[in-house]
Amino acid sequence: MRWKKLGLIYGPDGKLPWAKSHAMVPTPIRLNEEVIRVFVTFCDENGTGRPGFVDISAKDPLKVLRISEQPLLDLGKAGTFDENGLLACSVVDLGNGEMYMYYVGFELGTKIRYRLLTGLAISRDGGNSFSRHSSIPILERSASELYFRCGPYCVKEEGKFRLWYVAGSEWTVLDCKPMPVYDIRYAESQDGIYWPDHGEVQLAITGEDEHGFGRPCVIPKLDGGYRMFYSVRCRSAKAYRLGYAESIDGHNWQRKDSELNLDITPGSFDSDAIMYATPLAVDGKLYVFYNGNDFGRDGFAIAMQETD
Structure with a gap:
């Protein structure tokens, strides 16, 4: 694959108190022939995230x-799993103005740094506002996924909801700092709300260098099967890089990271890290929306796949 980086699309100017910096995990939905809505998470001056759109x-x-002038969803009440920030990761358009937003809630710990669990918010006005389905996670901690059930990407296909997400129960120490260890897993649901308490491992970390993955994103291939774009966190790079895999059925994946060819650019906003790639086909062109350094500190960018 070959890509042409088109540059940053948007980064906050600091005027909105809830959106001082960052535009993390760009997640595009085509609203109509003219408009693409990109759901992102902005940060306030304390680095606390709330979802909005561009x-x-x-x-x-x-x-x-x-640009959304108000957050689509505010922080959870004290003591809930999303009281310290929300990160929108996936939006499923169900039609007739209804959308499901799957998001990650940040719960700070005392003996561990944090827990990351997945919640659901629902829109009935075409993505202009959302309300929580519940104050508790739809992916709650479980015995085999104790600290992390996060990074969700959901697709509704053939009458069921399919979810690829990140999960784990371990930490590792990197430069004297505890860092999460997790892999990519898969689960199914009939209604998109109630999910099993564990998923099937799809991509496991390999070797001594990798210790985690960022949110996966799955799209169909034109010739059948599926393509997965994801982020890989390595000890050597100390930051995310992009990965890529293909599957016939969405269950059994073959990693082809070296074929993606979308990497950092020295001296640019993505000089140290590149992550959270989300592809979208638009009028015969394939675009990828993504973040650069510091989890999208400068905003979100776009690249276009080049064809011969």
Whole structure:
């Protein structure tokens, strides 16, 4: 694969108190022929995340049309799993104005740094506002996924909901700092709300260098099967890089990281890290939305796949 980086689309200017910096995990939905809505998570001055959106032109993805003035979902009440921040990771358009947003809640710990669990918010006005399905996670901790059930990416297909996500129960120490260890897992649900308490491992960390994955994103291949874009966290790089895999059935994956060819650019906003790639096909072109250094500190960017 060959990609042309088109540059940053949007980064906060600091004027909104809830959106001082970052535009993390860009997640695009095509609203209509003219508009792509990119759901992102902005950070306030304390680094606490709340989801919002940036509408861009489907004809010119670098053209910003609208920015949400209020968060789509605010922090959870004291003592809940999302009281310290929310990270929107996946939005499923169910039609007739209804959307499911799967998000990660940050719960700070005392003997561990944090827990990351998945919640659900529902929109009935086409993604302009959302409300919590529940104050508790839909992916609650379990015996085999104790600290992390996060990074969800959901697809509704053939009457069922399919979820690829990140899970784990361990920490490792990197430069004297505890860091999470997790792999990519898979689960299914009939309604998108109630899920099993564990998933099947799809991609496991390999070797001594890898210790985790960022949110996966799965799309169909034109010739059948599936493509997965994900992020890989390595000890050597000390930051995320992008990975890529293919599957016939969405269960059994073959890693092809070296074939993606979308990496950091020295001297740019993605000079140290590149992560959270989310592809979207638009009028015969395949775009990838992604973040760079410091988890999208400068905003989110776009690249276009080049064809011969």
